[in-house]
Amino acid sequence: MNNAAKIGFGDWLMNRYLSWQVSTKSRYKTHSAFANYLGVEKEDILNWLNYKSEPEDGELLMKLADKLGPDLYVHLRKRPPNVQK
Numbered sequence: 001m002n003n004a005a006k007i008g009f010g011d012w013l014m015n016r017y018l019s020w021q022v023s024t025k026s027r028y029k030t031h032s033a034f035a036n037y038l039g040v041e042k043e044d045i046l047n048w049l050n051y052k053s054e055p056e057d058g059e060l061l062m063k064l065a066d067k068l069g070p071d072l073y074v075h076l077r078k079r080p081p082n083v084q085k
Contacts, residue, residue: 010051012075017049029083038067 005084007015020037021029035042040060047053054076055061062081065072073080 007075008047008051009054009075012071013045013048013068017045039063 017034020034031045033041034046035036042074048055055064061072061076065080070080
C-alpha cells in the first residue's frame with residue numbers, strides 16, 4: 001500500500017481544507033466557505049471531516065476531484081473514472 005492510501009479521507013480532506021485556507025485571499029475561511037467553494041453543504045464537509053460519511057456519487061466525486069485533486073480517489077479507495085479523450 002502506498003503512503004497516500006494510509007491517510008484516511010477525513011484527514012486528507014482536512015489537509016486540503018487547511019491548504020485552501022492558506023491559498024485563498026478571502027477573509028472568510030470557514031467550513032461553510034469551503035463547502036461553498038466545493039459546491040456541497042456544510043454538513044457534508046463536517047461529516048466527511050469527522051469520518052461519519054464519505055462522498056459516493058460519481059458526479060460529485062468528479063467535481064470534488066476537479067477542485068481538490070485526483071488523489072481524492074486514492075483516499076476514498078475508489079477507481080477514478082475512465083476519461084475519454
